[in-house]
Amino acid sequence: MIYEQTKAACLELIRLERADVRPVRLLVIGASSSEVGGGQIGKASQPQLGGEIARAALDAAREFGVGVAFQCCEHLNRALVVERRVAEKYGLEPVCVVPYPKAGGSVASAAYRMMDEPVVVEAIQADAGIDIGDTLIGMHLKPVAVPVRLAANLVGEARVVAARTRAKLIGGERAKYNL
Template sequence: MYEEIRKEAAAAAQEICQVAKLQKGQILVVGCSTSEVTGHTVGSDSSPAIGQAIYEGIQQVLAPKGIYLAAQCCEHLNRAIIVEAEAAGQAELCNVVPQPKAGGSFATAAYHGFQHPVALEEIRADAGLDIGGTLIGMHLKKVAVPVRLEQNRVGQAMVLAARVRPKYIGGERAIYNEDLK
């Protein structure tokens, strides 16, 4: 079961990286309910082993590309973000260590898997994966564009995805760069 979940998470990460055209140094925010992955209601059955499998699947895709993972914590930590320190830039750090029942199993796995983990209140990511209805939109840059993935499930959880694009400004006479859509 864990290997299948790892593969599904990796496939979703690979797909959003391609669709969003993520480049080295950009950020993918991921929210994950391991309860939903196992077919339970969000927050009711946190699974560290599932969180670890999903973390490993996503990181095996992102790390070689130099794309940063931003792991969203659950609402008990106000949806804080766990990232590698180098991805935090000049952002103000928070002092918290996620746990399976206060932060979530996925964010806990990321915290323990990163070399130099830090917590942030917020981030502005370039794309996102929402595994199990965790509401990642608050951590995406403007303008978020929904993406329909072929890999739209991890375990029993729905996967929703988004990429971002620059804002269109200027009105009807403006000309836009088609490469930035």
């Protein structure tokens, strides 16, 4: 059930077609396996659930050729696990750390072990994001984040919050945004 709920949320966000948001090329996932399992964030890590979430997000991203980044917990300063090719494509400098369930989080730890060539980077600017269990992914989204209400709004016991991003609107009261 966790795999299916996670994949449904990812696919719904990636497929969303709106003129006011960027297409998804890079997706950030923040997820608390503790919250998914009905516990308090950071207090009841569940590696098996972390694996289901990571696998579902990776599968959904692969279907659309989207890069995916998994946010680690605050013990690793919310660094992110990505494939080396994603880091190279976006000019991201890898750091030296390997996430584990109690130092990085179950989801990021599982993703690291599932990827072909994983690296950890300190920050990204993603086009879209999914937050499963109130992990606070906003710092890794491009400005300006646009909230998206998903039909798939729960994974296990955890609330799902999603966002896409759009270009900044600048110029004040005289500015025009269309021809």
